[in-house]
Amino acid sequence: xxxxxSYELPGAPSLxxxxxxxxxxxxxxxxxGEALIRAVLMACGIVSIFTTVGIVLVLAGNTVAFFQxxxxxxxxxxxxxxxxxxxxxxxxxxxxxxxxFVYLADGSQFNNQQYLLVGSEIMRITKRGTSTIEVTRxxxxxxPAAYPAGTAITPMTEDLAxxxxxxxxxxxxxxxxxxxxxxxxxxxxxxxxxxxxxxxAVEGDTxxxxxxxxxxxxxxxxxxxxxxxxxxxxxxxxxxxxxxQPQSGEFGILPLIxxxxxxxxxxLAVAIPLGLGAAVYLSEYARPGVRNALKPTLEVLAxxxxxxxxxxxxxxxxxxxxxxxxxxxxxxxxxxxAGITVGVLITPLISSxxxxxxxxxxxxxxxxxxxxxxxxLETTVKVxxxxxxxxxxxxxxxxxxxxxGETMVVLLAAGAGPNFTFDLRQSAETMAGHIARISTGxxxxxxxxxxxxxxxxxxxxxxxxALNIVSDLISRRLRERY
Amino acid sequence: xxNLIDSGAYxxxxxxxxxxxxxxxRLSLATLAVSIIVLALLLLNVVNQAFGLVAQRYTVDPDxxxxxxxxxxxxxxxxxVLLEHVPRRLLVIVRDNLYRGDPAAFTRLxxxxxxxxxxxxxVHGLLPTDLPxxxxxxxxxxxxxxxxxxxxxxxxxxxxxxxxxIDKGWSLHESLLNRAxxxxxxxxxxxxxxxxxxxxxDVRFVTSQLxxxxxxxxxxxxxxxxAWLLALTVLISFPLGVGAALYLEEYASDNWFNRIIExxxxxxxxxxxxxxxxxxxxxxxxxxxxxxxxxxxxxxxLTLSLLILPIIIISAREAxxxxxxxxxxxxxxxxxxxWQxxxxxxxxxxxxxxxxxxxxxxxxxxxxxxxxxxxxxxxINTDPTGPGxxxxxxxxxxxxxxxxxxxxxxxxASAAIIVLMALLLAMNSAAIYLRNRAVNQRV
Numbered sequence: 038x039x040x041x042x043s044y045e046l047p048g049a050p051s052l053x054x055x056x057x058x059x060x061x062x063x064x065x066x067x068x069x070g071e072a073l074i075r076a077v078l079m080a081c082g083i084v085s086i087f088t089t090v091g092i093v094l095v096l097a098g099n100t101v102a103f104f105q106x107x108x109x110x111x112x113x114x115x116x117x118x119x120x121x122x123x124x125x126x127x128x129x130x131x132x133x134x135x136x137x138f139v140y141l142a143d144g145s146q147f148n149n150q151q152y153l154l155v156g157s158e159i160m161r162i163t164k165r166g167t168s169t170i171e172v173t174r175x176x177x178x179x180x181p182a183a184y185p186a187g188t189a190i191t192p193m194t195e196d197l198a199x200x201x202x203x204x205x206x207x208x209x210x211x212x213x214x215x216x217x218x219x220x221x222x223x224x225x226x227x228x229x230x231x232x233x234x235x236x237x238a239v240e241g242d243t244x245x246x247x248x249x250x251x252x253x254x255x256x257x258x259x260x261x262x263x264x265x266x267x268x269x270x271x272x273x274x275x276x277x278x279x280x281x282q283p284q285s286g287e288f289g290i291l292p293l294i295x296x297x298x299x300x301x302x303x304x305l306a307v308a309i310p311l312g313l314g315a316a317v318y319l320s321e322y323a324r325p326g327v328r329n330a331l332k333p334t335l336e337v338l339a340x341x342x343x344x345x346x347x348x349x350x351x352x353x354x355x356x357x358x359x360x361x362x363x364x365x366x367x368x369x370x371x372x373x374x375a376g377i378t379v380g381v382l383i384t385p386l387i388s389s390x391x392x393x394x395x396x397x398x399x400x401x402x403x404x405x406x407x408x409x410x411x412x413x414l415e416t417t418v419k420v421x422x423x424x425x426x427x428x429x430x431x432x433x434x435x436x437x438x439x440x441x442g443e444t445m446v447v448l449l450a451a452g453a454g455p456n457f458t459f460d461l462r463q464s465a466e467t468m469a470g471h472i473a474r475i476s477t478g479x480x481x482x483x484x485x486x487x488x489x490x491x492x493x494x495x496x497x498x499x500x501x502x503a504l505n506i507v508s509d510l511i512s513r514r515l516r517e518r519y
Numbered sequence: 520x521x522n523l524i525d526s527g528a529y530x531x532x533x534x535x536x537x538x539x540x541x542x543x544x545r546l547s548l549a550t551l552a553v554s555i556i557v558l559a560l561l562l563l564n565v566v567n568q569a570f571g572l573v574a575q576r577y578t579v580d581p582d583x584x585x586x587x588x589x590x591x592x593x594x595x596x597x598x599x600v601l602l603e604h605v606p607r608r609l610l611v612i613v614r615d616n617l618y619r620g621d622p623a624a625f626t627r628l629x630x631x632x633x634x635x636x637x638x639x640x641x642v643h644g645l646l647p648t649d650l651p652x653x654x655x656x657x658x659x660x661x662x663x664x665x666x667x668x669x670x671x672x673x674x675x676x677x678x679x680x681x682x683x684x685i686d687k688g689w690s691l692h693e694s695l696l697n698r699a700x701x702x703x704x705x706x707x708x709x710x711x712x713x714x715x716x717x718x719x720x721d722v723r724f725v726t727s728q729l730x731x732x733x734x735x736x737x738x739x740x741x742x743x744x745x746a747w748l749l750a751l752t753v754l755i756s757f758p759l760g761v762g763a764a765l766y767l768e769e770y771a772s773d774n775w776f777n778r779i780i781e782x783x784x785x786x787x788x789x790x791x792x793x794x795x796x797x798x799x800x801x802x803x804x805x806x807x808x809x810x811x812x813x814x815x816x817x818x819x820x821l822t823l824s825l826l827i828l829p830i831i832i833i834s835a836r837e838a839x840x841x842x843x844x845x846x847x848x849x850x851x852x853x854x855x856x857x858w859q860x861x862x863x864x865x866x867x868x869x870x871x872x873x874x875x876x877x878x879x880x881x882x883x884x885x886x887x888x889x890x891x892x893x894x895x896x897x898x899i900n901t902d903p904t905g906p907g908x909x910x911x912x913x914x915x916x917x918x919x920x921x922x923x924x925x926x927x928x929x930x931x932a933s934a935a936i937i938v939l940m941a942l943l944l945a946m947n948s949a950a951i952y953l954r955n956r957a958v959n960q961r962v
Contacts, residue, residue, distance in 0.1 A: 068856060071856055071857060074858050075770055078762045078763070078765050078766035079770070079771075080762075081758070081759045081760075081761075081763040081765075081766060082771070082780045083780070084759055084828070085763065085783050085784050085832070086780060086783055088798075089786070089787060092790065092794060092795075092797075092798050095797060095801045096797070311554055312550075314547040314550025314551065315551040315554055318547035321547075322544045322548070331551060334551075334555050334558055335554060337558060340882065340886075340943060340947060341886075341940070342886025342887070342943070343888070343889070344918050345561070345565070345886075345939070345940070348917065349565075351921060352568065352929060353560065353561075353564040381554070381561075384554055388554075412536045412537055413540045413543075413544070414539050414542075418543075438789055439789075442790075442791025444791070444792065444793045444888075448918075449921055469791055469889070472793050472796075473793055473892045476796065476800060491797065498791075498794050501791055502786060502789070502790070504789075505789035506786070509786075
């Protein structure tokens with residue numbers, strides 16, 4: 038009995054179907070060696086999934102730990118100094134935040150972030166000048182009001198709450214420094230020298246406490262011991278606070294985000310004209326010989342290690358900007374030089390993606406444009422660029438994602454501390470720069486400072502991932518169109 | 520119609536439009552020119568700070584140490600100079616250069632046991648502490664002369680006796696164009712120093728140890744660390760990357776699982792390198808500390824491998840895709856199995872392309888600093904001895920020196936950048952050579 042069957046060869050075009058006489062089906066024979074190789078190769082592919090899962094788990098796990106943790110901050114309140122330091126030179130309204138003042142004695146000076154007492158209102162300095170200070174009005178529950186010229190400005194120092202008398206291990210009544218009782222609320226926990234206590238009642242400046250909660254050891258405490266109150270890190274604080282000061286329990290990511298956005302903005306302002314211009318020249322105007330000679334330049338720029346760009350920003354860009362434009366007003370670490378250098382760094386990326394997008398525009402479109410009498414410029418600007426716009430924007434978004442994640446340049450040239458400012462001449466720290474600086478330092482694993490960088494890392498990861506996905510979606514739309 | 524074309528208004532309009540085209544062309548050329556100028560500035564800026572005049576002085580003038588210049592002396596003669604000038608330091612010098620072990624145990628071992636090198640029979644069984652001091656120092660000098668090379672001895676003499684100090688350095692640009700001002704500065708601020716031209720990049724810089732003094736530091740540990748890291752990264756990432764590419768290109772059918780792998784690889788290519796650093800720090804350095812040895816070369820290599828895997832996979836897939844399908848079909852037609860086709864036809868003909876991608880990935884890896892924060896050390900003065908040792912790499916040193924407040928370190932950073940760029944240039948030339956060979960073969 039003869040029966041024929043058709044076979045399809047793996048990887049062969051579907052035309053290659055032929056018929057053979059029935060026999061052992063070789064393509065279906067189980068080959069253990071082949072199966073093993075397939076499994077090994079598949080495992081290689083799966084490693085990449087493990088990488089992603091690893092990144093997400095590491096970042097998310099520590100981020101959750103960060104938001105569950107609470108920082109202990111020393112309980113403190115501002116106390117006015119005995120003598121005023123300055124007085125108002127003109128009258129102010131209840132909404133004025135810029136106070137014109139004059140010091141009462143030569144050589145006196147306010148401190149940054151200092152609390153001030155004006156009349157009965159407490160304010161806090163946000164920016165200190167020589168004849169004006171910018172303040173936040175109505176702090177600590179006081180009401181903003183209008184004040185006449187000549188009103189005294191008294192600086193305040195922050196005093197710490199301390200145990201007013203020794204606390205033996207069997208005592209449950211803790212007396213704190215006079216006037217500090219209102220800082221504590223019943224039901225809250227406090228920490229005194231590594232012992233955690235729960236406050237059950239507050240009467241004036243005397244707290245009734247439950248000793249040694251949370252498994253901590255009950256100890257004797259001397260008079261003058263500092264008292265810390267919990268300051269849980271909330272998501273709301275994380276995204277809205279403009280201060281990042283781990284040592285005082287302030288975890289607001291805004292300064293890191295504004296610096297990241299400002300530097301990326303400068304970088305794009307530099308890189309879009311440079312990259313797009315180079316792409317237009319290489320794909321529309323340059324003859325093949327010129328093109329082959331010039332294109333490697335951009336590839337070399339793309340291959341230079343980022344730490345070398347950082348060196349360039351610090352030792353060339355900043356001094357040059359100082360000498361030519363800004364003079365001493367430019368901080369030696371500043372966002373402008375970092376942004377410009379990051380811009381140079383991402384230019385090759387933009388130019389190569391834009392060139393791909395421009396050369397993907399069909400020739401027929403250009404020819405049609407020339408046929409109706411358009412010049413080269415008109416063809417480029419009105420036909421080719423609009424047709425390539427999705428590829429160009431995908432390239433720009435990808436470059437932005439690269440700029441946001443760039444570490445070395447910002448670490449070396451932009452600054453070594455978070456700073457909430459929109460002045461490009463100032464130093465500030467980006468998300469990536471902050472992570473890098475903290476991971477080189479000697480901060481112990483598991484501390485709040487340490488887990489905080491994972492929350493920053495998560496923000497960075499999510500934002501670059503979102504940018505990459507958007508870029509991918511846009512460039513996919515381009516592929517579908519032609 | 521003819522009238523319209525001939526009319527002056529039309530001609531002037533065409534002229535204006537063509538002029539605009541020319542402006543656009545020049546503008547776009549100018550943007551490209553800016554990129555080229557920046558590249559030139561970047562390279563010049565590095566060279567500018569790797570060479571230049573320095574104000575240099577010695578504690579002891581090297582010319583007075585011996586009757587002939589130091590460069591002509593043999594190792595025993597150099598050791599004799601050390602014996603004459605710093606006899607009390609000989610014990611430490613011998614311990615640091617000829618002994619590998621616990622420094623505290625050195626004086627409790629006989630010379631035969633402790634010294635790594637030739638030891639004369641007569642002193643083999645002696646304990647350093649048994650001998651009178653003069654005799655001991657004579658033996659130490661003899662050991663140094665026997666076992667240490669001239670270059671190292673000269674470096675020791677420089678560090679122990681001559682003690683070169685550099686008060687200030689000037690860039691090449693200043694040295695060439697502003698010599699008069701520099702001489703005035705020398706006379707007023709550094710009257711005891713002499714003005715010499717120094718190349719911060721020299722053989723000594725490449726071969727000598729890292730040090731906290733800018734004048735005597737080298738990049739030996741950084742170069743060795745980079746070499747170790749590179750070797751391990753190749754071993755880990757190349758098989759994994761090519762394997763994944765083969766799977767995706769030749770085995771994977773178009774189903775949801777394989778699409779996830781593909782999308783995932785594309786997305787991983789865009790993750791900032793500092794995030795990989797956090798992953799490496801948490802997983803390889805902390806969680807698997809027992810296996811990797813914590814902050815070791817293995818941890819660094821694993822981290823960098825994950826970082827460059829997407830690059831290797833994507834380029835290897837392109838190389839595999841470029842192999843003509845006729846080759847596959849011919850192989851299958853002769854009855855070869857899939858693996859036979861892959862290993863004997865596809866891989867050999869795609870290999871140049873795969874290697875090009877791998878080299879480009881590796882040159883990304885050796886330039887990376889950010890993922891190694893917390894894994895590599897910024898300062899270390901022992902050579903890496905194996906995959907488990909602590910290490911530093913060139914970019915890490917460049918970063919550390921650039922950030923130092925002492926400006927003299929900038930010159931070291933520049934010299935190290937030149938070494939790093941030379942390394943990158945060599946690797947990229949290899950990649951270009953392979954690419955051209957592949958193109959020629961295919962034609």
